[in-house]
Amino acid sequence: MPVVETAAVSPTCPTEIAVRLTGVTFGYDRARPVLRGIDMTVPRGRLVAIMGGSGCGKTTILRLIGGQLRAQTGTVCVAGEDVGALDREALFALRRRIGMLFQFGALFTDMSVFENIAFPLREHTELQEELIRDLVLMKLNAVGLRGAAQLYPSELSGGMSRRVALARAIALDPMLVMYDEPFAGLDPISLGIVGQLVRRLNDALGITSIVVTHDIYESLKIVDYIYFVSEGRIIAQGTPDEVRASHDPFVRQFVDGQPDGPVPFHYPAKAIGREFASHVR
């Protein structure tokens, strides 16, 4: 099976925790920080959701965990390694143990479904072609798409693309899989299928999963723990039962889908009296 490379374990990062963020801040420019002191722990084998409105910094957290972005302050630990301290080679070695499902699948459009899943195997292993074929078909079978192996991404529905991307994310048997909005734009049947696959694969393969989503109903059904992020901070967290029983105004607004509340309906603007009829003055 795939070669698993490990870099030196950081003394500040415990190996028994899959992912830990400590005091992480990040911003694309100084004036507008995206994350402001994020503390988060994802134990091994757990399925954890990060929830929040659009643009609150959820995907940025995944990019920090995957090392595509570097935290400005704080530490990001993955499997005992300080991601911010890794050089490019060590980071790539770590990424071989991480699978990621992008929002719209990010399948390679010039390759068939089979070639897409074989891609990481061919890039990182020296396996015989027959063995790669069997592994690819096993992964496709796990997501129910063995029969679609020869189709191209343009021939797949949104739900099928997501499932193929999921098969590709687990091709190298990763220890951690990150899902960026896996439920966005799916019909109810596809949504249920993808949700159940995320849970089943997490349990069957013993992997750790982080799901970034704003789909509260599907998340409450499948995840072990939920972090709520708003304006770059974690403002609530808990198990699905705790979330359902919560009286926190933000959690209630999110769970009940209220248009106004701690997250205001209106984007910040001048007082309405000053905006309109200013010519009268």
Added chain:
Amino acid sequence: MFADTIAGALRRVGAATLDSLARLGFAARFSVAIVMHLPGAFRRLSLTLREIYFEGVLSLVIILVSGLFVGMVLALQGYDVLTRYGANESLGILVALSLVRELGPVVAGLLFASRAGSAVTAEIGLMKTTEQLSAMEMMAVDPLARVVAPRFVGGIISMPLLASLFSTLGIFGAYLVGVRLIGIDAGSFWGNMQAAVDFRYDILNGFIKSVVFGIAVSAIAVFEGYNARPTAEGVSSATTRTVVASSLSILALDFVLTVFMFRGVGV
């Protein structure tokens, strides 16, 4: 009020300067990274061959047809002028030197930038927009090695071959018009051409030009694609920039190369 306007203008100039410097710095780092990944393009030979097919073979129609017509027009115009001086037997020389030294590399380069350069930029830009490059990075595969380097090398190899074919078809087109249509003696057409065209001075210099243009167009195309804003409008602007910047680079580089290569002609 006036001070605010001045301050705003200065801020805009400063921001534009910083943007340009950042872009220049990114371009420099990008160029170094491509050079570092060049050996990888030969290790992944099947990918590079695939790009030669997409950039070279699929550009053949436009290159061959254009070459043929440019040669035919050149013969008609050349014959008209040469006849005034009683030198119509020199048509072969005029056509061959024009094509091999200038028109072959330059026009083929412009066509290559429009046909293949724009396609490379659009493809890489769309891969970025649809997060395929990010997905590759997250799979611990460097997009510079897997996507950019093969396209860069494929362009450099394709361009001189296309320019050679352009010149060849141009000469053939001139033969059709000059010899077959107008009736110039075939012996003097080919004989004068053979005597006047020097392999090192004319053909090799034309070949070097086409290699330089291939490097310029390919570098601009992959850079603009990789640096495109990940939106539909961003990819569209990047594609336009590739064609404009490549075309201007070809014309500017052609002047510089011509100055160095053909100083003996009186420059």
